[in-house]
Amino acid sequence: MAEVQLSGVRKRFGLVEALRGIDLAIPDSAYVCLLGPSGCGKTTLLRCVAGLETVDAGQIRIGSQNVEALEPFARNVGLAFQNYALYPHLDVRGNLSFPLRAPRRRTEFGDGEIEQRVKSIATLLQIDALLDKPIVALSGGQKQRVALGRALVRNPTVLLLDEPVTHLDARLRHEMRVELKLLQRRVGTTTIHVTHDQLEAQALGDLIVVMRDGLIEQVGTPDELCTRPATSFVASFVGDPPMSLLTARLGQEAGVLSLRVGAAQLRPGERLGRLLDGLCDQDVEIAVPAHHIALGHAGDEQTIAARVQAHEWVGRELQIVVALNGSPVPVRLRTQQRLALRIGDEIAIRLNLGSAHAFDSKTGRRLQSSAD
Ligand SMILES: Nc1ncnc2c1ncn2[C@@H]1O[C@H](COP(=O)(O)OP(=O)(O)O)[C@@H](O)[C@H]1O
């Protein structure tokens, strides 16, 4: 168990700058999810911590030790990847004991201790009955447990998981998530879990690190990311469904503020008006939670005309995706009304801006009042 600290970490592959200066402090025993879209650098960051990539600049500390110069095996990290990467020619026991038998470590563990460690990790993961089975005979969930067992068998100080449940079907993915969390609580190993699935990150992470394009956008608890997103990117990426982003232009007539979105004029209300103070005639981004967007009637106050792009019943809710004039990204809303919608229909949506966030349109950073 140990804390992990990265400062100024950079990594380039040819012309691609995969990590553009990462500063991150992961507390001892925390379960941390690295979250971000494909290609944002999550795997590269994990591989740098593991020592499978050398960093171009910056420091990585595990506990009190600087590890940039250490070989992977000397960092004492446990790794499990999405494709399991199990040794197909070995049985489960062979896979679990492999990290203890690898040539460089032969002197570390005697046969008796290896057998004892393999047994206890197999019991922990409930795969004791599978120890003599060949890898090809295992289901996806069983393979995932073996991969986890192999990562944990050396009692690593840090557990590194790259999309560990992505390959599993929905039901098993859910089960394995619960198990991962329970397992980590029991062993207490500092864990870095890479995922592109924000629901998975929300379910598992004590802390979530949102990455974008080789940089960290925000580090926060699941709740902080939803209630206090640092940037419009975080607001539009996290949440179920995520908030909708509108591009608006702030105007003022006879001392009254208005937000122009496409052809519609909205009143920002007192709170948002305070946040937008001084930004007249500028573009701003507004993020509105899905439960503050409802169906409305054309012509009513605070409504905007929108065109239906997609709709889908999920349980008892109708989830609707609409396009707005003048807004770059689709807006999502949910309703329990039984409607017969067709793609291309024009509908009116009503926005409650009471808890909307506002972002600087250039930097993407959230505008805050002194009370925040
Ligand atoms: N070995 C490599 N060689 C060249 N480019 C790479 C290599 N590994 C990663 N990249 C590039 O670095 C960027 C980040 O990749 P990666 O860390 O795999 O992202 P993620 O895991 O978030 O999907 C991508 O543009 C990817 O194409």
Ligand SMILES: [Mg+2]
């Ligand atoms: Mg990846």
